[in-house]
Amino acid sequence: MSLAFLLEIGTEEIPDWMIVPALNNLQDMFQGLLDQHALGGKVASTAATPRRLVLRAKGLVERQLDTEELVLGPPKSVGAGAAAGFAKKMGTTPDQLKTETTAKGEYFAFTKRTQGQATAAILARELPNLILKIQWPKTMYWNGKGSERFIRPIRWLVALLGDAVVPFEIGGVHSGDTTNGHRLLGKPSILVTIEDFEHQLKSNGVILSADQRRDKIETEIAGLLAGRALKVKPDPDLLHTLVYITEFPTAILGGFDSQYLELPQEVLVTVMRHHQKYFSVEDANGNLAPNFIAVMNTIADPDGLVRHGNERVLRARFNDARFFWQVDQKKPLAARVEDLKNVTFQAKVGSYFQKTERVIELVKQLGGDKHAQRAALLCKSDLTTDMVKEFTDLQGIVGGLYAKAQNEPNEVWRAIYEHYKPLSMDGPIPSTREGLLVAFADKWDTLTSCFKVGLIPTGSKDPFALRRAAQGLVRIIVEGKLQHHIVICDEQLREFLRDRIEYYFRDVRGFAYDEVRACMATYAGNLIQLEGCLLWLQQVRQTPDFEPLAASFKRIKNILKQAEYKDGGTYREDLFEPGPESDLYQEMRRTNGQPLESRIAALRPKVDLFFDKVLVNAPDPNIRRNRLALLQSLLTEFSDVADFSEIVTER
Amino acid sequence: MSGLSFQDTVFALKKYWSDRGCIIQEPYDVEVGAGTMAPETFLRVLGPQPYRVAYVQPSRRPADGRYGENPNRLYKHQQLQVILKPSPADVIDQYLGSLKAIGIDLSKHDIKFEEDNWEAPTLGAWGIGWQVMLDGLEITQFTYFQQCGGFDLELVPAELTYGLERIVAFLQNVDSVYDIEWTAGVRYSEVRLIEEQQFSKYNFELADVAMLWKLFDLHEAECQRLLKGAEVVLPAYDQVLKCSHIFNLLDARGAISVTERVGVIGRVRRLALGVAQMWHRLSACEEAVA
Numbered sequence: 045m046s047l048a049f050l051l052e053i054g055t056e057e058i059p060d061w062m063i064v065p066a067l068n069n070l071q072d073m074f075q076g077l078l079d080q081h082a083l084g085g086k087v088a089s090t091a092a093t094p095r096r097l098v099l100r101a102k103g104l105v106e107r108q109l110d111t112e113e114l115v116l117g118p119p120k121s122v123g124a125g126a127a128a129g130f131a132k133k134m135g136t137t138p139d140q141l142k143t144e145t146t147a148k149g150e151y152f153a154f155t156k157r158t159q160g161q162a163t164a165a166i167l168a169r170e171l172p173n174l175i176l177k178i179q180w181p182k183t184m185y186w187n188g189k190g191s192e193r194f195i196r197p198i199r200w201l202v203a204l205l206g207d208a209v210v211p212f213e214i215g216g217v218h219s220g221d222t223t224n225g226h227r228l229l230g231k232p233s234i235l236v237t238i239e240d241f242e243h244q245l246k247s248n249g250v251i252l253s254a255d256q257r258r259d260k261i262e263t264e265i266a267g268l269l270a271g272r273a274l275k276v277k278p279d280p281d282l283l284h285t286l287v288y289i290t291e292f293p294t295a296i297l298g299g300f301d302s303q304y305l306e307l308p309q310e311v312l313v314t315v316m317r318h319h320q321k322y323f324s325v326e327d328a329n330g331n332l333a334p335n336f337i338a339v340m341n342t343i344a345d346p347d348g349l350v351r352h353g354n355e356r357v358l359r360a361r362f363n364d365a366r367f368f369w370q371v372d373q374k375k376p377l378a379a380r381v382e383d384l385k386n387v388t389f390q391a392k393v394g395s396y397f398q399k400t401e402r403v404i405e406l407v408k409q410l411g412g413d414k415h416a417q418r419a420a421l422l423c424k425s426d427l428t429t430d431m432v433k434e435f436t437d438l439q440g441i442v443g444g445l446y447a448k449a450q451n452e453p454n455e456v457w458r459a460i461y462e463h464y465k466p467l468s469m470d471g472p473i474p475s476t477r478e479g480l481l482v483a484f485a486d487k488w489d490t491l492t493s494c495f496k497v498g499l500i501p502t503g504s505k506d507p508f509a510l511r512r513a514a515q516g517l518v519r520i521i522v523e524g525k526l527q528h529h530i531v532i533c534d535e536q537l538r539e540f541l542r543d544r545i546e547y548y549f550r551d552v553r554g555f556a557y558d559e560v561r562a563c564m565a566t567y568a569g570n571l572i573q574l575e576g577c578l579l580w581l582q583q584v585r586q587t588p589d590f591e592p593l594a595a596s597f598k599r600i601k602n603i604l605k606q607a608e609y610k611d612g613g614t615y616r617e618d619l620f621e622p623g624p625e626s627d628l629y630q631e632m633r634r635t636n637g638q639p640l641e642s643r644i645a646a647l648r649p650k651v652d653l654f655f656d657k658v659l660v661n662a663p664d665p666n667i668r669r670n671r672l673a674l675l676q677s678l679l680t681e682f683s684d685v686a687d688f689s690e691i692v693t694e695r
Numbered sequence: 696m697s698g699l700s701f702q703d704t705v706f707a708l709k710k711y712w713s714d715r716g717c718i719i720q721e722p723y724d725v726e727v728g729a730g731t732m733a734p735e736t737f738l739r740v741l742g743p744q745p746y747r748v749a750y751v752q753p754s755r756r757p758a759d760g761r762y763g764e765n766p767n768r769l770y771k772h773q774q775l776q777v778i779l780k781p782s783p784a785d786v787i788d789q790y791l792g793s794l795k796a797i798g799i800d801l802s803k804h805d806i807k808f809e810e811d812n813w814e815a816p817t818l819g820a821w822g823i824g825w826q827v828m829l830d831g832l833e834i835t836q837f838t839y840f841q842q843c844g845g846f847d848l849e850l851v852p853a854e855l856t857y858g859l860e861r862i863v864a865f866l867q868n869v870d871s872v873y874d875i876e877w878t879a880g881v882r883y884s885e886v887r888l889i890e891e892q893q894f895s896k897y898n899f900e901l902a903d904v905a906m907l908w909k910l911f912d913l914h915e916a917e918c919q920r921l922l923k924g925a926e927v928v929l930p931a932y933d934q935v936l937k938c939s940h941i942f943n944l945l946d947a948r949g950a951i952s953v954t955e956r957v958g959v960i961g962r963v964r965r966l967a968l969g970v971a972q973m974w975h976r977l978s979a980c981e982e983a984v985a
Contacts, residue, residue, distance in 0.1 A: 060810070184851075185851060186782065186839060189848065197839075289807055340805035341807050342804075353804070353830025353865065354830055357831045360767050
């Protein structure tokens with residue numbers, strides 16, 4: 045008979061962004077447990093709300109199968125004493141031993157039978173450890189120093205195998221068959237079975253399925269806006285957050301006084317999104333509407349109190365923002381540059397004032413015009429404004445908006461506004477040349493000056509977000525088409541950047557990893573050329589002659605390596621043997637200067653024939669050396685573009 | 696006027712926590728930036744003795760002053776601080792009960808616990824917890840202390856910090872804290888506005904920077920002297936609090952550059968850690984004697 049299994053870890057509210065990775069981790073570990081102990085069964089599903097992680101499995105056996113194992117003992121020739129020792133070790137008597145004949149002779153042997161354990165017993169023993177091994181970014185203890193750690197205190201545990209409780213204990217909490225409903229909508233201590241678990245939760249104010257919670261939010265938002273000529277500003281990240289900070293989400297529509305629409309849209313959206321977790325709402329033309337959507341963790345707002353409360357909070361937040369906007373304007377950005385002397389960029393590197401000076405210099409070197417240089421001068425001064433101190437996410441954006449309000453030219457304020465871009469792997473890069481140059485210089489300076497003082501990311505530790513800076517840098521150059529060579533003296537930074545370049549072309553742009561390695565082999569600092577190489581290689585790879593030739597190149601490389609050939613490609617024409625060897629040489633000369641694609645097509649059959657008929661490792665050392673030289677020069681002629689031997693082929 | 700008055704809210708919360716075994720303390724009478732800094736929290740959370748206490752703590756943050764002109768920001772606001780050491784398993788239910796006790800019908804409101812971990816580098820302290828959001832308003836900071844004064848805590852206390860002005864403005868449905876009814880017929884502004892105005896002026900404009908630096912040095916030296924030989928912790932800790940408040944004043948006055956800041960914070964931190972170590976040492980001795 046196969047059994048179903050249910051595990052619910054009841055906790056206090058888990059941070060929303062940690063839930064999905066933890067569930068996946070739990071699923072993997074539990075499946076591993078089933079497999080390791082041969083309990084049969086598969087994890088059927090996982091689900092979570094902020095207060096519970098749930099795992100369901102099915103097809104578990106009731107107990108492990110009994111196993112038999114034949115254990116060989118000492119050779120029969122050693123006699124009775126050794127047999128007695130072996131029998132004792134096996135927990136039996138000598139008369140129970142058998143004789144087993146092997147190629148080496150006769151041996152004492154014993155058939156050891158192990159009785160399978162009950163699945164419930166194994167789970168009871170293993171689950172506490174497994175649960176406490178779930179990986180979290182930051183854990184806590186709650187039962188006193190040295191006690192178990194988890195993301196938040198564990199308050200109840202449901203563990204059912206079929207109809208029976210799997211008994212175990214974590215930190216004084218005993219597993220059982222009772223769960224708890226929503227804090228306000230449900231009852232505590234609800235008796236459940238595997239079959240009625242989700243239904244019981246539902247009638248106690250908990251929608252267990254994240255998909256159902258998401259659907260509920262989306263459907264309700266659509267309902268709230270229906271017939272109003274309004275649409276919600278899509279925000280998948282916020283939606284995900286709301287799905288995982290609620291057990292019973294319900295959307296409500298609120299409004300604010302349209303006088304606040306005078307404030308920049310960016311500020312309003314940031315206040316709503318980051319501080320209040322509201323969706324913004326737009327009219328048909330894409331302009332911000334004086335409305336917002338909040339998602340409650342309860343069933344209804346019968347008296348409108350929740351809406352009223354949220355509107356009140358938002359009003360206070362907007363008032364603050366308006367106050368900052370007005371106060372900050374009293375001192376223009378240009379007058380704030382000097383204040384950057386008191387703002388530390390990084391303790392070992394110096395102030396933002398010094399950073400600004402370096403960025404201006406770099407922008408000049410990159411050929412930035414007066415607008416670009418002006419933007420470089422002003423780009424960090426918004427760090428001294430109250431608005432940025434309050435809404436740090438708006439750094440750069442606020443600077444750009446203030447620059448605009450202070451009548452800086454379009455090119456200048458736009459460059460400031462966009463100079464932190466790209467903010468993510470798929471976010472946009474700055475849209476103007478001035479913006480690209482300032483963004484480039486800012487990130488370049490961050491990287492070089494941090495590496496210079498040894499602030500180098502290790503493993504998962506990257507407190508100054510240098511990976512993001514490097515990734516942004518790569519995208520700015522490639523996608524912004526900046527024809528600048530990158531020359532890096534610091535070896536660690538060079539390696540670090542190579543990693544990011546490979547990552548970008550491979551994981552973001554989708555080039556095959558061997559293509560990236562082939563082209564990186566010839567990369568010398570010009571990313572636009574590198575991109576060209578990859579695009580070319582991707583195309584030429586489709587042609588029928590390419591992969592066979594690439595395979596031959598790999599062979600050539602191996603031959604040269606084995607022969608420890610280091611003499612360059614100087615060969616003597618008169619030593620070439622007529623036939624395939626001479627033909628290959630003639631074809632190389634004939635096609636010299638032709639586009640690589642046609643050389644590949646022309647040379648491929650010659651190379652194949654060469655390897656087919658010619659023995660590189662000729663008995664005469666002169667001939668041998670000459671052939672190696674021919675191969676080396678063939679390799680060299682092609683290696684200017686890419687290292688084709690990196691291409692993975694089937695041959 | 697709907698909702699409890701300011702002082703009735705305080706009474707109700709004190710009664711509620713008194714009924715749950717808390718000592719009701721009076722505010723600490725040295726300037727502090729938060730209820731956490733009062734010795735009833737900072738020192739009592741150390742060591743193995745269980746402790747339950749609740750008190751209102753006026754909390755002074757000179758840089759937050761707005762001359763009484765901002766409806767939500769105050770130089771001095773009142774926190775109701777609760778320490779439950781060790782934290783009971785039903786601590787969240789008890790907390791929700793306290794909201795009912797001040798007249799909040801939870802069936803008509805939205806309550807969420809949003810991740811918000813607390814850290815006070817000057818105190819060598821941090822904890823894990825939430826900000827409690829009521830209809831989108833942060834009304835309480837809820838923290839499971841993990842470390843204080845650089846020590847892993849032996850018993851994990853739950854700290855509940857209620858922002859009283861916010862909560863009462865919410866209960867009374869007023870947009871400005873100054874419109875809160877303190878008690879029948881008396882508004883918050885009548886009790887406190889003049890204080891906000893005068894201290895904003897003093898903190899931002901009048902405080903004598905040279906004198907403040909001198910005071911900082913004096914209190915620092917006194918604390919160090921006490922830490923060296925004299926076996927008295929509480930007077931030494933008062934000196935830490937003085938330094939901390941003077942630091943905040945200098946900050947409001949714009950007298951500390953961002954670069955200097957780190958250094959000054961480090962000085963306060965060293966004192967605080969020294970006090971915590973001494974408290975730890977002395978209470979360990981006490982235990983040994985007992």
